[in-house]
Structures are given as structure tokens and as C-alpha cells.
Amino acid sequence: MPCYRCGIRQTDPERGASPWRRGVHREAQVLICPSCQREHDLELEHCGSCGSTRLICRLGEVECRACGWVRPARSGEPEAPLVTAGAPGLSEEVEAALSRVLGRRPGG
Template identity: 45%
Template sequence: MPCYRCGTRQGDPEPGKGSPWRRGVISEHQVLICPACQPAVLAELARCPGCGSAHLIRRLDQVECLDCRLTRDADEDSGLSGAETAPDSDIPDISVMSRSDSAPIRDPGLAAEVARALDRLRGRP
């Protein structure tokens, strides 16, 4: 999943170190935020109604706070404006959205990158 704001793809973190990327919920959708965009996007993150934390995740049709474990149903009518939907589906595909201009991001090299990663996992040269 690319960064919600700039579309940058997350790379593998250095061994033994956690990822500097941050997850959050915006408009009832889970998003990923790169380190460069975090200062600008943090104010947009949804907050837990129980403890005020922005440490939320979305699972199926629920939003859960990872700090206090409060779980609530996600609003069905909330969504990111301009999000594309998959064919025969009403679920927005926010993985191809760029927050800066709401235009779809196409990454033609992604398929090749995934194929190389799968080959490495399978032990193929």
C-alpha cells in the first residue's frame, strides 16, 4: 500500500529496526503514511472517542484503538473522495489514490517488483 498523501511505496526496513511508517484511519479507511508526510497528515487522523489516541486500525467493518482496545463499527457512508472502486464492488480502492491531487497513481514497475520478490521467496534466480 502506498503512502496516503504522496504515493511513495514502503520498502523493507533495516533488519532489527521497526518501520518508520505509520498506520492510521482517515475517513473510515486504514491508510499508511510515510515518514516525510507524517507531520502534515497527523492532524487528519481519526481519534479514539475513548482515549483520544490516533493509534487506530480498521479491521473488516470495525475500527479499533490499539491503546485502549475500544472497538466501534465503521461508518458505511464515509469514504475518501475520488477513490476508485473495484469492478462489481462498492469498496473503494484507496491503494491507488494520491491525496495531493486525488488522481490515480499507476506504478507499472510494481508487478515486476512483486514477481522478483516471489522468485526470491521460492528460491528462484
């Protein structure tokens, strides 16, 4: 899943905690890359109890990871994130990853 702001894709994680952050934007779970986290206006939803942006969206509900507050997700389809999963280059990245895993030569 790419960063919803800039579209950069998360690479294989290194040891330790990921520098990427999760949030909820327009009723959809999104990832935020370390560079975009420096932005002051990420347009993330806030907890209705404590005001935190440490929210996760799952199975029709939104939960705050800071205080545990839970609310039902708003009805209707979530709005599309700013950057979609179909960003340019995805098919090439998938092909390269499959080639590495399956031992294929590129283009073969």
C-alpha cells in the same frame, strides 16, 4: 501499500520497529511514511474515547491501539484514500521483485 499522502512505497524492513505508521482515513486503513508523519494535518480519524489517532480498521470495526476502544465501522463503502494502490510504477516494481525471487532476468 503506499503512503496515502505521497504515494511512496514501503521498502523491505530493516531490523527493529518500522518507522511507518498506521492510521484510519475515511474508514480505510492507511500507511503513513516517516516524511509525511511530520505533517501536522494528516486528516486521520481520532478515537472517540481518548482522541488518539492510533487506530486500526479491521473486519468491520475500528479499534484504538492507545486505549482499546472499539466501534463498528461506518456502513457503506469506504471512501478512496488520497493515493491509490495503483500508483505509477507498481507493475515494474512487481516484475523486478518477481525476477529477484525467481532468478529471472529483467524483461525475460
